[in-house]
Amino acid sequence: MRVAIVCVVVLVALAGCFGTELTASDSDVGNMGPANPADAGAGQAQVSGEPSGLNASAQRSVVRTGIVHSQVPDFDAARENLTTTIRTQGGYVSDSTERTVGSTETRHTNGRVVYRVPAENFTAALDRVKREGTVIRSRTNTSDVTGQVADLNARLQNLRAQRNRTRTLYEQANDTEDVLAIGERLSSVQERIERLEARRQALTERVSYATLTVRLEEPTPTNDRPRAWYETGVVNAFLDAASGVVVAARATVVGTAYALPYLIAFGLPLLGLGALLRRWRD
Known part of the structure; x- marks a missing residue:
């Protein structure tokens, strides 16, 4: 009797695993066709517990x-402003960070806010965010997860059927070893069901609520206050003085070059006239 029950448990487990893998393969084949995100509108299609019928x-x-x-x-x-708008649309703040950078004169704040918005309000929320400031860059993405939903639902359906069959065997078992073996198998199946239900719940949340990540930054202030002469560093003062000397020397050379033709044109006649006057006096 004990050997027969254990054999039946093994057959049930193999049947459940085979059914899950077969259903998952069928789901993958059905998901190979091109997915058109526009058919989903604003992503309003919800992940149901168990799909049934043509509409599902x-x-x-x-x-x-x-x-x-x-x-x-x-x-x-x-x-x-954005948080108030998102909340009126049924959304909420999922994550928020901010930091202040710069010195006293150039201090400004940058940060990031992650909003979760009902899928049907995603477009309106996105437009409102863009109107709040000057957009530097933006990006949107749409991902069709219909195949993943179908796969999770099918695997859950097979595992629940396997759990029900295992429970029946557990209730019929009389031997202690059989009870322990079937109970261990039942716990394993239940654990797999809970993991898949958690994955489906997370997927349901992602479908129902779109994710909108907003990065906000203030412009960097400029320090236009003129500095007093004594605020200049020693090295900078020396370099400025040296630059001034170079400029003065260059200005002297250029001025001399400009004045030389006039000196030649008017200076030589004056020198000659002066020499004649000295001779006449002598």
Whole structure:
């Protein structure tokens, strides 16, 4: 009796694994065709617990993401405005970071805010984010995960059927060793079911709520205050003085070059006239 029950448990496990792999392969084949994200609209198709009927098979599960990098006059004000808008649209803040950089005169704030927005409001939220400041760059992405959803649902269905059959054998087992063996197998199947349900729940969240990552940065202030002469460093002062000497010498040479023709034209006659006057006096 014990050997027969153990054999049946092994057959049930093999049947469940074979059914899961076969269903997963069928799902992959069905997902080989081109996926058109436009058919999914704003990604409103939700991940159902178990697909059934033609309407469920025709739904598309779409994950939408967007990244916007903008420059804003005031980081805190821009973040507050966007957060208020996203919350009115049914979204929430998933993550937020900020840092202040620069010296006292050039201090400014940069940061990043990750919003989760209902998929049907993704386009409106994206447009609102772009209007908040000057867009430096932006990018959006749409990913069709319909095949993954179908695969998870099929694998869960097979594992639950395997769990039910294993439970029946567990209830019928009388020998202690049989009970332990079947119980261990039942726990393994239940653990696999919980892992797949967690993956499906995470996928459901990604489909239902689009991810919008917003990077905000303030412009770097410029320090236009003139410095006093005593604020200049020693090395800079010496270099400035040396540069001044070079400029003065060059100006002297250039001025002499300009004046030389006039000296020749008017100076030589004057020198000659002076010499004649000295002779006449003598």
